[in-house]
Amino acid sequence: MLLRFDPFHDLNLLADEILGGRRLPQTMPMDCYRHGDALHLHFDMPGIDVETLDVTQESNTLTVRALRNATAPEDATFLVD
Template sequence: MTMTSDVFTDFDRFAASVLDSVRGPRLMPVDLFREGDQYVLHADLPGIDPGSIDVDVDGGQLSIRAQRTADTREGVKWLARERGGQSFLRQFTLGDGVDPDRISASYDNGVLSVIIPVSERAKPRKIAVGTAQTAHAINA
C-alpha cells in the first residue's frame, strides 16, 4: 500500500495538534439520570488509565478529571496520530438533595460510573395526619 503526502492534509494535522495543545481540558460526554434513591452518571473516558481519574467533591461541586498519556513509542513511523495525550474535565453543581459523603465511583470498559445517593432529608416521606380527637390541648 502506498500513501502519498498531501501538503494541505499535513498542514491540517499540524494545525489541529497545535490547537489541541492550547485548548486545555476537553469535555467528556455524559449521561445522567435518577434511578430510585440515587443519581447515576456515566462518563465516556476510553483509553484512560484508571489511576489518572480523579473524582472529588468540594462544597457543592463534583469534579471529574482524567488524563490520557500520549503513546511515545520510538522507532515507528506514525501514519496517523490523532490520539495524543489529553486531559479531560467535567464539573457539576450538586443540589442540597444529595448525600456527598456517600458518592462512589467505578471504571469499567472505558466508562466511569458515579453513583450520587439522594440524601435522607430529600427523600419523599409520609406525614401522619391526626384528627381532632387525637389532638392534645396545650395549657399556657
C-alpha cells in the same frame, strides 16, 4: 438528559487554533440520570490509566480527572487529539 449549549464554541476553537491559546478543560461525554434516591453518572473515558482517576466534589461542582497514555510513536503527527 443534560444538554450544554455554547453558541461561541466554534469561534473559541478557531481563536485558540489561530492564536495558540491555552487548552482549557473539556467536558466529557456522559449520561446522567436519577433512579430512586441515587444519581448515576456514566462517563466515556477510553484509554485512561485507572490509577490516575480522581473524582472530587466541592460545593455544586463534580470534577472528574484522569490521564490518558499516548501510545503513538514519538515521531507521529496527531490528526485528532
